[in-house]
Amino acid sequence: METKDIDFSKLSPMMKQYFEVKNKYKNHILFYRLGDFYEMFFDDAIIASRELELTLTGRDCGLEERAPMCGVPHHACDVYLKKLIEKGYNVAICEQTMDPAMCKGIVPREVIRVVTPGTLIESSMLDETSNNYICAFYMRAKESALCLADISTGEVHLFEFEGKEMTSSAINELSRFSPAEILINDAFLSNKELSSFIREKLKTSVQLLEENDFSPEIHTEEVLKQFSTNSLESIGVKPDTVAAFAVCGLFAYIHDTQKALVGRFSEIIKHDADPIMTIGFTARRNLELTETLRNKEKKGSLLWVLDHTKTSMGKRMLKSFLEQPLVNPAKIIDRLDAVEQLTMKPVELGELKEILGGVYDLERLMTRVMYKTATPRDLKSLSLTALKLPDIKELLKGFDSKLLANCNNKISTLEAISNLVENAIVDEPPVNVKDGNVIKDGFNEQLDGLRNIISGGKGIIDDIAEREREKTGIKNLKIGYNRVFGYYIEVTKSYYDLVPDNYIRKQTLANCERFITDELKVAENTILGASDKIVTLEQEIFAEIRDFAATQLRLVQETATAVAQIDVLCSFATAAVNNNYTKPEIAIDGIIDIKNGRHPVVELMQKDEVFVPNDTYLDLTSNRMAVITGPNMSGKSTYMRQVALITLMAQIGCFVPADYAKISVVDQIFTRIGASDDLTAGQSTFMVEMSEVADIVKHATKNSLVILDEVGRGTSTFDGISIARAVSEYISTNRSMGCKTLFATHYHELISLEKELDGVRNFSVAVKRQGDSIKFLRKIVPGGVDESYGIEVAKLAGLPNKIINRAKELLEQLEAENKKARIAAQQIESDQISFDKISDSIVTDRLRKTNIDEMTDSELRDFVKDLLRYV
Numbered sequence: 001m002e003t004k005d006i007d008f009s010k011l012s013p014m015m016k017q018y019f020e021v022k023n024k025y026k027n028h029i030l031f032y033r034l035g036d037f038y039e040m041f042f043d044d045a046i047i048a049s050r051e052l053e054l055t056l057t058g059r060d061c062g063l064e065e066r067a068p069m070c071g072v073p074h075h076a077c078d079v080y081l082k083k084l085i086e087k088g089y090n091v092a093i094c095e096q097t098m099d100p101a102m103c104k105g106i107v108p109r110e111v112i113r114v115v116t117p118g119t120l121i122e123s124s125m126l127d128e129t130s131n132n133y134i135c136a137f138y139m140r141a142k143e144s145a146l147c148l149a150d151i152s153t154g155e156v157h158l159f160e161f162e163g164k165e166m167t168s169s170a171i172n173e174l175s176r177f178s179p180a181e182i183l184i185n186d187a188f189l190s191n192k193e194l195s196s197f198i199r200e201k202l203k204t205s206v207q208l209l210e211e212n213d214f215s216p217e218i219h220t221e222e223v224l225k226q227f228s229t230n231s232l233e234s235i236g237v238k239p240d241t242v243a244a245f246a247v248c249g250l251f252a253y254i255h256d257t258q259k260a261l262v263g264r265f266s267e268i269i270k271h272d273a274d275p276i277m278t279i280g281f282t283a284r285r286n287l288e289l290t291e292t293l294r295n296k297e298k299k300g301s302l303l304w305v306l307d308h309t310k311t312s313m314g315k316r317m318l319k320s321f322l323e324q325p326l327v328n329p330a331k332i333i334d335r336l337d338a339v340e341q342l343t344m345k346p347v348e349l350g351e352l353k354e355i356l357g358g359v360y361d362l363e364r365l366m367t368r369v370m371y372k373t374a375t376p377r378d379l380k381s382l383s384l385t386a387l388k389l390p391d392i393k394e395l396l397k398g399f400d401s402k403l404l405a406n407c408n409n410k411i412s413t414l415e416a417i418s419n420l421v422e423n424a425i426v427d428e429p430p431v432n433v434k435d436g437n438v439i440k441d442g443f444n445e446q447l448d449g450l451r452n453i454i455s456g457g458k459g460i461i462d463d464i465a466e467r468e469r470e471k472t473g474i475k476n477l478k479i480g481y482n483r484v485f486g487y488y489i490e491v492t493k494s495y496y497d498l499v500p501d502n503y504i505r506k507q508t509l510a511n512c513e514r515f516i517t518d519e520l521k522v523a524e525n526t527i528l529g530a531s532d533k534i535v536t537l538e539q540e541i542f543a544e545i546r547d548f549a550a551t552q553l554r555l556v557q558e559t560a561t562a563v564a565q566i567d568v569l570c571s572f573a574t575a576a577v578n579n580n581y582t583k584p585e586i587a588i589d590g591i592i593d594i595k596n597g598r599h600p601v602v603e604l605m606q607k608d609e610v611f612v613p614n615d616t617y618l619d620l621t622s623n624r625m626a627v628i629t630g631p632n633m634s635g636k637s638t639y640m641r642q643v644a645l646i647t648l649m650a651q652i653g654c655f656v657p658a659d660y661a662k663i664s665v666v667d668q669i670f671t672r673i674g675a676s677d678d679l680t681a682g683q684s685t686f687m688v689e690m691s692e693v694a695d696i697v698k699h700a701t702k703n704s705l706v707i708l709d710e711v712g713r714g715t716s717t718f719d720g721i722s723i724a725r726a727v728s729e730y731i732s733t734n735r736s737m738g739c740k741t742l743f744a745t746h747y748h749e750l751i752s753l754e755k756e757l758d759g760v761r762n763f764s765v766a767v768k769r770q771g772d773s774i775k776f777l778r779k780i781v782p783g784g785v786d787e788s789y790g791i792e793v794a795k796l797a798g799l800p801n802k803i804i805n806r807a808k809e810l811l812e813q814l815e816a817e818n819k820k821a822r823i824a825a826q827q828i829e830s831d832q833i834s835f836d837k838i839s840d841s842i843v844t845d846r847l848r849k850t851n852i853d854e855m856t857d858s859e860l861r862d863f864v865k866d867l868l869r870y871v
């Protein structure tokens with residue numbers, strides 16, 4: 001039976017309640033709590049049974065047909081939630097809001113949480129090394145704001161964008177944070193570039209909200225509750241700004257969907273005040289910062305090389321460091337000084353790392369505390385971590401670093417929490433507080449009193465048993481207990497005759513009978529009453545301790561951030577020591593000078609070839625652009641990426657793989673490398689290549705670093721050469737440009753740029769010819785090469801000899817033709833022959849393609865003259 005066929009007036013009272021709730025959450029799967037299960041009914045049950053492979057059963061619902069039903073146990077619902085979220089469903093969790101035992105009639109129920117990709121908090125559903133952001137993007141005509149929050153850690157970021165850079169800046173930030181869920185307003189949809197970026201590249205869940213859902217007039221209260229504050233200004237948000245709309249949109253949504261979570265957030269990180277390096281979506285992926293391009297794996301990425309962190313908080317922060325390199329030289333130097341100090345004291349570094357190894361994820365623990373879902377073990381983890389903090393603080397005192405001292409100041413020892421938890425909670429508590437034995441003896445008088453009754457209760461029961469044996473003469477009389485019947489006196493068959501009249505029969509078994517007496521009943525009431533009270537009291541005491549921990553949110557959050565930062569700095573120091581890195585010099589004179597630089601990942605991944613280090617020198621004047629030629633496979637891309645990675649590593653405050661490095665801070669890194677997988681999004685390789693180049697020339701400044709690998713390769717040779725040359729000219733001459741550029745190319749024609757343009761220098765990757773083969777030397781040397789060695793590389797790659805020989809033949813033929821074309825061109829130049837005499841050459845082929853018939857003689861002459869430069 002489907003929902004549409006239901007006669008609602010005939011439904012049972014419980015089903016009526018179900019539909020009252022369900023109607024508010026039509027687009028969600030409703031988990032409806034019934035006892036120990038979350039049940040799903042009707043259409044939800046049909047979907048869930050299919051998606052979760054659950055048995056579809058039925059339940060009487062007041063109608064003739066039973067309601068389709070399936071369910072999942074409430075204590076194991078995480079697994080099922082995860083599956084549904086991964087399959088793109090949103091889930092509303094409806095709980096019983098009163099103890100059923102205390103209710104007459106239908107138990108009241110309410111949706112306390114809506115689970116969507118951006119609102120997950122369950123450890124089992126989250127990657128401990130990554131943040132999980134939900135964001136609101138509020139857009140007006142010329143301005144917009146983006147507010148992101150990670151509910152599981154309490155982190156909040158806010159950006160405001162305006163003017164013509166609005167879209168590109170927004171795309172950069174969205175790709176940097178990669179949110180799991182985006183809330184948008186109507187105006188967002190009119191921005192085609194942003195909409196298609198989110199749809200095609202981020203592939204994130206998007207929800208269109210009403211304009212009112214963002215209104216500060218309506219929603220400020222909810223934001224204030226979430227931040228436990230009394231004004232938007234106190235969290236750095238000016239009312240009526242576009243930022244206030246984004247903040248209100250996001251936190252009103254969180255407030256509405258996460259009813260159990262109040263006051264989880266303490267501060268908003270505003271980014272306009274503190275700019276960071278821009279690395280676009282493409283460069284981030286091309287440089288393989290956090291995952292490899294091909295397999296999307298951590299191994300083989302820069303993160304893999306640098307990750308020696310010990311805590312989950314450190315892992316998340318390391319990732320955000322990599323994605324947000326600094327541009328403020330003073331801040332970079334502070335980090336580098338801290339790393340240097342740590343490398344200089346290996347024993348203390350080792351001790352710090354060992355302590356950090358025992359630190360729990362304070363941020364996610366606090367979310368559970370605020371949600372009131374923290375278990376006794378969670379509080380114990382919080383306390384155990386707090387107990388380690390004094391040792392961390394003591395060790396940090398031994399380092400002479402401003403940043404480490406700063407972190408130390410921010411670490412609170414959280415004594416109030418650890419004292420309370422250590423005094424109150426047993427050393428190895430059960431997961432669930434209801435299981436009992438959570439609170440230590442001696443912590444609460446009332447609890448101690450009740451426990452005494454229980455332990456004394458055993459004595460009372462033993463006394464009764466002893467007296468009854470004496471009184472009745474039943475030697476093997478004993479008193480037992482079970483959950484159904486409570487306490488009972490057990491008498492075996494052979495003594496039935498001796499059972500006195502005051503024994504009331506409770507149960508007959510094969511060999512014995514069970515009885516109760518008035519005296520035993522009174523004892524039972526005392527003992528069981530005490531047990532029930534103990535369970536309730538333990539829960540109350542635990543809730544008080546948890547709520548006290550919640551009051552310490554700000555302190556814990558600040559401590560967590562500082563500990564995470566120490567962890568990342570220790571991780572950098574470890575990578576520096578293990579891989580023999582150098583402290584870079586940070587400059588602002590525009591010079592990048594690297595001696596014996598290495599690619600941080602290739603040098604570790606490569607097993608069968610020793611990595612050959614290389615120098616780099618780029619500046620703002622005569623060494624702005626390096627044109628790098630060399631055969632395929634010689635190491636051009638590796639070299640260029642290595643320069644970008646060394647620059648980026650320096651700007652995140654990490655030592656670098658080089659003997660010496662002076663790095664002038666760059667504001668942006670751009671890359672145009674290889675084919676990206678946008679082909680799936682319906683763009684041709686060439687189209688992707690050109691739009692990436694367009695992005696670079698539009699946004700690069702003289703302080704940017706640009707990596708261009710084989711620009712122009714995606715089209716025909718002449719088009720390609722022309723585009724590559726025009727791009728190089730533009731970059732090296734245009735007003736705001738002149739940025740530092742590394743340009744690898746197969747077009748040897750570009751070598752001439754060195755003579756023609758200021759700031760261009762030729763380099764090549766050295767190779768050695770060995771008979772009809774070649775050896776890669778991997779060394780970058782000054783000067784360009786005009787030999788491709790393509791056929792030799794093809795041979796090295798194992799192409800069959802037959803093909804290689806035929807390729808050689810064809811090459812000779814083409815070279816002869818090219819020679820002919822050159823002579824013909826020279827003749828044209830000196831007007832010795834007319835155009836129609838040039839036959840059979842690459843130039844005429846090109847001329848034909850260009851539809852020369854429609855050109856005047858002089859246009860044709862200019863066109864050919866232009867081409868002459870390439871033949």
Ligand SMILES: Nc1ncnc2c1ncn2[C@@H]1O[C@H](COP(=O)(O)OP(=O)(O)OP(=O)(O)O)[C@@H](O)[C@H]1O
Nearest residue numbers: 609610611612631632633634635636637638639778
């Ligand atoms: N400096 C180096 N020392 C040792 N091995 C290197 C070095 N540089 C590159 N290699 C090795 O050479 C391989 C090819 O390098 P790379 O891809 O950079 O060449 P390329 O010139 O860009 O090739 P193509 O033009 O075909 O793209 C790398 O995968 C790496 O294993």
